[in-house]
């Protein structure tokens with residue numbers, strides 16, 4: 297989900313001495329700094345795409361999206377000095393996502409990772425499906441699909457309801473203000489994904505820590521120490537997943553790791569591929585769902601009458617989830633690369649050029665969503681929102697995310713009807729992911 301723009305490859309591993317690491321850090325730090333500084337200068341000069349990557353604009357990107365949509369309609373799509381073209385209207389975003397002449401890799405199948413050269417600053421962790429085109433993508437996606445079958449979802453609903461009730465009981469029993477993110481929105485998806493992968497209780501705390509660390513990689517890399525943290529978490533997870541795969545190979549269950557272990561046995565996937573897939577399932581469902589719950593509560597508190605409407609009728613929780621996904625989606629954007637010279641959705645793209653796909657902008661397009669800047673639980677959804685992307689990479693976990701969001705909001709409305717803000721939220725400083733890092737509330 298990282299934008300993949302301006303891909304810079306980290307230096308090949310230096311000897312792991314203290315001096316080697318220091319040199320590596322300095323070089324890496326300088327590259328990150330240079331990327332940031334270069335982008336910031338473009339942003340100051342009015343490059344709207346660059347603005348999406350920098351403060352203060354990225355704290356509220358919606359006015360920038362509106363400008364990009366308006367410009368796309370009048371003078372054509374924005375071509376940024378960052379090298380990217382932006383798809384900002386609903387029609388162009390949908391067209392790009394559905395067009396098989398574009399993919400997440402370059403036309404020769406090369407990844408933007410700079411294979412073999414170490415981690416990229418923008419994509420330091422192997423995110424499996426998100427970085428693969430057909431046929432590998434199709435083959436591996438099939439392996440993960442059974443994890444989201446209706447029968448499995450019924451089981452996750454039980455887990456989500458039990459966990460939400462426990463977390464809320466604990467937060468409310470203490471009395472006084474609490475942080476909705478750290479006390480509910482963050483731990484809930486962690487526990488549900490642990491159930492999905494059937495991670496034993498003894499491992500779940502470490503699992504959660506590594507998952508949270510890797511989740512930050514969806515937004516690219518911030519610093520050398522961030523790269524080190526990601527590398528450590530990846531290595532630790534490899535060991536844990538390696539053990540789990542071995543155990544499920546010997547004693548298969550109904551969980552997704554057992555399916556993956558079977559695929560390695562049957563020769564449909566390599567051990568590295570299934571490790572990356574397991575890692576993706578862990579990462580993709582953490583902070584995304586956390587942000588969904590945080591953004592929903594924030595939107596309802598900020599828009600008069602909306603929280604009261606949910607309290608009066610908690611069965612509106614599913615509608616609240618859909619309206620949040622449209623109005624303030626947890627994943628704001630993604631990227632694609634043209635595999636040939638193409639014209640798509642009014643955009644002209646040269647082979648191997650990148651397009652920034654602004655999902656959140658499409659969701660506020662007045663051509664398809666009347667009065668798009670208004671959050672309204674009773675809105676008639678006139679067009680599908682694109683919060684879960686579209687085409688080949690449509691979010692595999694969408695039914696699970698909807699379920700978790702619905703359970704969390706419904707139980708909140710039922711058990712904490714007087715829920716209200718208790719301080720200023722702390723926003724996540726990120727471009728791809730959007731949501732509060734801390735959301736103080738009181739019941």
Ligand code: HEM
Nearest residue numbers: 425426580581584585588627630684685689691692693697
């Ligand atoms: C509100 C929560 C969520 C949002 C907004 C979200 C959003 C997205 C988006 C936008 C993509 C596609 C990115 C692209 O087109 O490049 C995606 C892919 C994916 N998501 Fe989600 N997601 C959420 C929750 C989850 C959950 C709970 C899981 C599973 C545990 C999950 C698993 C995946 C997987 C495996 C993919 C890769 C699909 C592919 O590339 O074929 N997501 N998600």
